[in-house]
Amino acid sequence: ALDIAVRYSLARRQFAGKDGSEVTLLDYQRHQRRLLPLIARTYAQIFTHQELLNQFHTVFSGENDTEETRSDLETVSAASKALSTWYALDTIQECREACGGQGFMAQHRLTGLRADLDVYVTFEGDNNVMLQLVAKRLLTDYAKAFKSPDFGTLAQYVAGQVGETAINRGGLRGLAQSITDFGSTARAVGYVKDEEHQHQLLTDRVHTMVASIANKLKAAGSDKDKQAELFNRYQNDLINAARAHAELIMWEAFTSALKTIKDGDSIKILTWLRDLYGFTLLEENLSWYLINGRLSGARAEAITEYIDSRLLPRLRPHAENLVDAFLLPPELVRTTLAQDERERQLNRQTLVRN
Template sequence: MTSTAEHLRNALDGRWRDIKNAMRARLSDEIFRPHYTPNTVIARAKVAEQLKIMAAAGAAEDGFRKEHGGNGDVGAAITQIEMLAMSDLSLMVKAGVQWGLFGGAIENLGTERHHKAYVRRLIDLDLLGCFAMTETGHGSDVQSLETTATYDPETQEFVIHSPTPSARKDYIGGAAETARVATVFAQLITPDGEGHGVHCFVVPIRDDMGNDMPGVTTSDCHYKGGLPGVDNGRIVFDHVRVPRENLLNRYADVAPDGTYSSLIENPGRRFFTMLGTLIRGRVTVGGSAAAAARVALDIATRYALERRQFEAPKSDEEVLIMDYLVHQRRLLPLIAKSYALQFAQNELVAKCHELQTSDDPDAEEQRELEARAAGLKAANTWHASRAIQEAREACGGAGYLAENRLIALRADTDVFTTFEGDNHVLTQLVAKELLTAYADDIKGMSPVEWVRFAANYAGERVLKRTAAETIIQTVLDTRQDNEEEGSLFNRGTQVKMFEDREEYMLASV
């Protein structure tokens, strides 16, 4: 007979629950036991060993299409990396960079020549790579990156160059030690001097011995606030030449004579289409942060069911700290929110899987996915920061011991609120998408309709501001401890209330 806990876990795990159960079994192996060491040499060596075991077990194959040597199960790939967060967030980030970002760029932005040359090798870790997008001067504003890729028709090569100190590629996972190749985002410039915006190029940065290639200078970011197993580094290019074929040319190409061509004429739409194919990283980061939060809350809850403080009335035994209402109020709402966010994450992963395994994804659905991924990444990572800190405090001094994991979880997830997009910028992206859709809905109105709309809306605002007591009383009058329509216990009623609030807030803005 299935227990309530098992039912809850199955519901929480969602569509890819079998993958999660398989990962739980794999992570129970001694090599994947959570460990804490601020020593970067030890931590990086440990992660490298774990990554090789993951690759040998075929962990990366789900993320790539069958015709490229994978299994074509995007949802399973995202789920596996999310589960790694429950073991070691450094391992999760390294796997995400190698197979999600570096591998994802080659598969989604490249064409057959790139798939044949690189995909199988990067799946097997025969080719270690990094994702060189962020620069010292530009992080969120990717369109303004300064690195250039100027085409030379005489040699049929692109010249990759860092023209200013702020063009240095910065904070790049894998760039400090392990990566041999980088997918470099740079401004494509044709021989006529015309710029065509940011494109992605495959650029070797180290030889087989680990030495920098000619014209490439790498350096180490060294100690960070967390993630000691991730070798974040910096890259500077000094007129580094790569063959014309190293342009990832799914959406745009340059002919041998330097002629630029693209199926998407609008430069802005072309740029956002290219970035949209890389959405998987943002989805994974949000899910992994949420997983880390659940681990922390689990630890704090188990501790609260063991730890006792202050003598109970009429008893010789002290009181479990979980029996104090104030302690319940600290943890239980965060646990409830974790469930809600995970159900939303499950839907997001399913939608990402659907669109990325489709031969002809719908453009409008792709834009909606990007907005949802942005919003949920912000919600998940902010929740993780708050929940893990509360869990740490709820365990007192025990929570500050490294062996109890909470300080490592807090340190390792702290950067999640700013990488893969700063949360405030991502929230603005969501707002822009909502307002654009709202504008599209109402822009066809005639002047008369506009006047009627404004008058009705102004009246509705006044009504809502003066009728608060009536609204509350209506809710109280209809509240019943059953599933009748109108009851707060009716899920349809709850959804309708959220939808009404969403519509009102959007119209207000």
């Protein structure tokens, strides 16, 4: 779908630009906003699936077949299945709309692709059930960490919780960030675009969400009815935490893949693409980061500004190369939408000249 939509957006021209000639769709910022983050997300999925295959091989080849590695494989599989199938439907729909009326025509395959993939959000497990499995694993790991803690561990945890509450909700973290950035968008972005800080923000969201849910569920004690009641009450929070964890897994897979690339230009472009994926995740969840005091208003605003003014313009010239890398042969894509549009443009130019 991205192959079709991106190539069409590079061929389709609409409205005159500064020099009087018509502008390709992908030169419009809104179109870049629609398609480029989807390319970034797709690359994150590809790298995640590769890591999943590596884990599968490690377990079932007997290289490292333990109860823990099997549990890890099950968790990553469930998380990947849920997000990948949801992402696929979202991507196809956006690509369909980005191609206008042409995208709705059966001959261009986008509506057919969506119909074919629709079943996978429930096939082999409803996605919400898959994420509940992930959430259960997150809560289990959290419980293990505090199963038999010593006094020092408990004291450190309690102090950390009190400190976080005071700093985050009291606005001290936001104030400190504002002072550090001193009104500079560049400094605000500089903090967030750092790989370590991106990872910290994404990880902190997962850990905080899981800890919050665990503390709420703990109130049930050994009362089975109360446990069921609280689990149902916070079920949506569990799904959101599991989804955040799945997004973190994908960001980490993308980041790990960058370390295996040797070509300098490829590293630079794919780092921009990874940053676009990370920044998009942060932007989509800005309300959480602001409510919980993880980001100041200035840094939250800088995220959107950096996407629009830096990442999208940098990646725009490489859009075709990025979809070329999918290595999809014409017999698999099976549509001539972009080619037909280029021919239409040439024919129109010929008519105008004549």
